[in-house]
Amino acid sequence: MPASSHRAPVVVIAPDSFKGSLSAQEVAAAIGAGIKRAIPDAEVRLCPIADGGEGTLDALMHAGGERLTVTCRNAAGEPFMAPVGILNNGSAVVESAAIVGLTDAAGTALPVDERTTLGVGDAILSLLDRGARHFLVALGGSSTNDGGAGLLAALGVKFLDAAGEPVPPVPAQLQRIARVDASLLDPRVKQAQFVAMSDVDNPLCGEEGATAVFGPQKGVQPEQVPVIDRALAHFARVLEAALGHQAATRPGAGAAGGLGYALLMLGAQFRSGAETVADHIGLDQALAGADWLITGEGRSDAQTLHGKAPFIASQRARRAGVPTTLLSGGIDRKSLEKLQTSFSGCFSIAFGPMSLQEAIAQAPDLLKDSGEQLARLWHASADQ
Template identity: 40%
Template sequence: MKIVIAPDSFKGSLSAEAFCNVVGREAAEIFESAEIVKLPVSDGGEGMVDSLLAVTGGEKITAEVKGPLFEKTEAQYGILEGGTAVIEMAAASGLPLVPEGKRNPLETTTYGTGELMRDALKRGCREIILGIGGSATTDGGIGAAAALGARFLDKEGYAVPLSGKGLEKIATIDFSAVDRHWQETKITIACDVVNPLCGPLGSAAIYGPQKGADAEMICLLDMGLNHFEGLIARQKGQEYRELPGIGAAGGLALPFVAFMGAELRPGLEIVLDVLKFDRHLQGADFVVTGEGRTDEQSAMGKVLCGVSGRAAAQGIPVVALSGALEKGYEPLYGKGLTAAFSTWKSGEGLEWQMDHAEENLSNAARNLFRLVEAFSQRG
């Protein structure tokens, strides 16, 4: 028997790697001779670096960079076996790095994210996967691009502030000083939203409030992004503002797509491809997946959806063990999921469930494998 274990994390209580170990242990108890493949998965946001390093091998790098408020901070990224760098922008430019009382996307920068990219290039990486979830910024990516050598000047020829407030001041965009090695470097940006850059569904309007923006700030940021994209469109001869996902993370991807050939792709698809997921599925009898809470969002490109779809394409059953099953998860059945079970213990509250997540998962997995064993013995 071959069992593939491919979960997301139970956020706040159990990592995807820990899920694999718990479920794998229970599977080995019941099916002693089974081939058990552990593939911790991420949708390209939090945990992407750890998930990929756990499966592919490699090393974690620590670098001193500028944080969202230009303060010195340390951030980590991964270099996989084979030399691909995996960077989560949240490590250098994430919202949790900004104290709640100081959150203001007019003032925050992605410069530190660019410094991580620059560090990876110096170490010889010629392929970079950049996850852009959880940002504190709406600077249109000018901070990150400036860290690589790009210049953004006002009409007087002076450098603009490398934050959201600098966008409307830009008169000249100059990438001539960017290291030539970027021309031979593949940049893939992991993005799981489809927001345009500007307007009512754009970066500032949708994500600005959670970053500390009030109505006036949102208006200024939206105008700044609109102005910046207009300059790029005239310089490059094409528009980018409606490109699906270009509004993610405060427009971070915009200069990289326009000037450096970066590609926006769904984060989950990137992760599954790096993990060689389809190859690992070959010959599997079934797949076990799971996440902390399975609900209507799970069917919209999240881990359970992607894992189930790829397994179903090979005719392989998929069972989910999730912390909680909430209203609206049923569309997953139409996307390849065979069955879903909750690990929630009746009579206990959320805090208890999170504290006992490993125990609850272990019990659920044991019952699942006992059931599979009983049916397999019947032939």
């Protein structure tokens, strides 16, 4: 039920980022500012959230910790400085999208079969040097499809051809691997625990595998799909023979172009990205005694209901008896019937026709205005 007019309402704001525009923190702050314009005495609890893709590091760091930059390699193998974090509980956070992401022009300048996850391994090594032994690795938004060979190479695993020469850890070369030498794997890796944050349950190879399902969005051409898929399958056979255990068919192995597979081979546990973030930021505690939850993302459609951050937030709000409003950059009208099963109302921040560039430029003000108008409507109904 809406808050009584005899006390200040408690509003929880838990959006994902508007990717390419605003971070989850900025989205939450803008909506919160709009709420306060309409209801000055409202208690606004900001809980930016993410689902394991771009913005996951920012969402986790909102609850406190140390933000760092480390030297690592992008998807093209070129050195640059990437953000990582160490949370207050000592867990280290590595966001794949911040290292080998789809939005990195330098990394994606190379064809997808030449890209590598070396940089993700570099980031893990840097954090191991700082004493981290528990890692949260966010897998969404990667531009790579190397089966995690780059990550393993950065951690010390050697890939050799029939002549004993090193094989570069990129998809175009994986078929050449004849032997894997894991004797130089950094010993600290065996002492570490890895949580892979992803909602993907695909295997590494096959019709539902990394290349066939996710490769096209990274630039894999139709004729390349079987070629790269065979290369990953070959890589997995040689690697698993060397390490003595299997993971290629396990759920999540196909996450992030097979980066999930490499982490599984290191003993990683898979967890929902949104659930992990929600736990860490204390979303359930924020919902305790709340009257209203507002969540959202850049664009919402039927896929939102498949473990995306707004859906997870709405499920937790439902368990707490708190109604949820979805406020996103855009809403797929064809998905409204499905979306409204999880949200009390679904709204776009656009007040009229505008280009994407205009929407991005005006996003903070659009969010404030939308938050204010929703709050006026909601508060008016509470006073009835």
